[in-house]
Amino acid sequence: MFKKVLSFCCFICIISHISYSQTDVLNTKISYSASNKPLTEVLRDIEKLTNFRFTFNSSIIPDTEIVTITIQQQSLDEALTLLLKNKYSYKLFGNQILITEFQHKNQTPTPEPKVQKPPTPKPKPKQVIDTIRVYDTVRTQVTDTITVQVFDTIVYTQTKYKKAYEKPVSFLNFALYTGSLLSIPITTGALHTDYKERLQKSDHLGIGSSKTLSVRYSKQDVSYGASIQYSNIVFSNTYSSTMYVDDGTTTYTDTLWYWKYTKLFTYYKFNSTGDSVAISVYDSLYTYRLEQNPKKVEVTDHVTSHVSLQYISIPLELGYTFTVFDDISLEPSIVWIPHILVVRKGLYPGVSTNSVDIKDLPIKRLTYSIGVSCNIGMQVYKEFGIAVKPLIFVQPKVYKNQNKFQQAIPTLGIEWGITYTFPYEIF
Numbered sequence: 001m002f003k004k005v006l007s008f009c010c011f012i013c014i015i016s017h018i019s020y021s022q023t024d025v026l027n028t029k030i031s032y033s034a035s036n037k038p039l040t041e042v043l044r045d046i047e048k049l050t051n052f053r054f055t056f057n058s059s060i061i062p063d064t065e066i067v068t069i070t071i072q073q074q075s076l077d078e079a080l081t082l083l084l085k086n087k088y089s090y091k092l093f094g095n096q097i098l099i100t101e102f103q104h105k106n107q108t109p110t111p112e113p114k115v116q117k118p119p120t121p122k123p124k125p126k127q128v129i130d131t132i133r134v135y136d137t138v139r140t141q142v143t144d145t146i147t148v149q150v151f152d153t154i155v156y157t158q159t160k161y162k163k164a165y166e167k168p169v170s171f172l173n174f175a176l177y178t179g180s181l182l183s184i185p186i187t188t189g190a191l192h193t194d195y196k197e198r199l200q201k202s203d204h205l206g207i208g209s210s211k212t213l214s215v216r217y218s219k220q221d222v223s224y225g226a227s228i229q230y231s232n233i234v235f236s237n238t239y240s241s242t243m244y245v246d247d248g249t250t251t252y253t254d255t256l257w258y259w260k261y262t263k264l265f266t267y268y269k270f271n272s273t274g275d276s277v278a279i280s281v282y283d284s285l286y287t288y289r290l291e292q293n294p295k296k297v298e299v300t301d302h303v304t305s306h307v308s309l310q311y312i313s314i315p316l317e318l319g320y321t322f323t324v325f326d327d328i329s330l331e332p333s334i335v336w337i338p339h340i341l342v343v344r345k346g347l348y349p350g351v352s353t354n355s356v357d358i359k360d361l362p363i364k365r366l367t368y369s370i371g372v373s374c375n376i377g378m379q380v381y382k383e384f385g386i387a388v389k390p391l392i393f394v395q396p397k398v399y400k401n402q403n404k405f406q407q408a409i410p411t412l413g414i415e416w417g418i419t420y421t422f423p424y425e426i427f
Contacts, residue, residue: 028075029073030050030074035068038065051095067083170219177214180413183234183235183411184411191405199407201239212227212417214226216317219425225318226315231339232309236304236305256289257288266278266280311341315337318333318334319331319334330376335393337368346358361399369395369396376388387417
């Protein structure tokens, strides 16, 4: 007996909670005004003011039905009562409001006259299925389906969802990312074979960074993106540099012999034309001088240089969105990235044994990369979300043709950040 009483109390509490939740939701205050506007457009405007979506049969509410209404801080229940009057009725299912024709209480079906006939199997009534229009909404993860019987044998099928991921059919997405880049230099050619091998031995990977502000437009799951990005592509060069320096502990004295001339006098000699020519007479002496020369020694230095190529880039993306489950989506994309070089730092092994500053190398100011990325996004609160984006791209050519070597730089990266999404239609 006690269990039955307890079960009945729980049932009453649940029914009361559901009733209170729906009543509380319908008490949402709105303000709206429209004059000589189709009822279907007014419903769409109210959708934008609230988190509800209206569902109705297009044959019940034609586009030619015009209404005029003014609402000032009235509840949604009062607004719908004023708008639909006694012509339509509505019922709330989650965040969907189903609108049907209003049925008067005095309407009762006319009883058919009883005719005695031999019993025959009754054929099943033919059901007419009509499509419910749900504006600007895409849903996934179907959990249950119920059928609602409406007038004129039209059957509406409404689908329930559990934690369904909702997103507009077309929307704009703004995102701010920061990330890390792993760059791997690969020497593809050099002036001499020995120099190429030396460069390939010196190539080592490095970790850089990136900062990205992106905007993405998505329509029917196809997305188009553009960004502005600061990227610092870093890698290392490790090599041995050999040079000759003076040894201060050892000095050689060299004797340098040379002719020393001393002018004695000058006399003039007349030629056949009557002009005079000055002729100088010198005294010559073969002598020498002593010079102190320090000893030259060979010094080998092991150099590790971190090369930094800092770019301002404009990545352009084309992708497709896959909804996984709950509020998570995947968006693989093809990326084309023009780069503008703004800062360069570091040392390279030269053709000889000395190092070469990267500022003395003819590096291209404008280059490009081709790569792929995959944006993994999750809606957290209303329009706000978080995202993680792994990416890979390759700069096929960094140095100008007149340089003594060529290099490609594959780069792996991962970026993370926050996103803001709102419905918007461009085309």
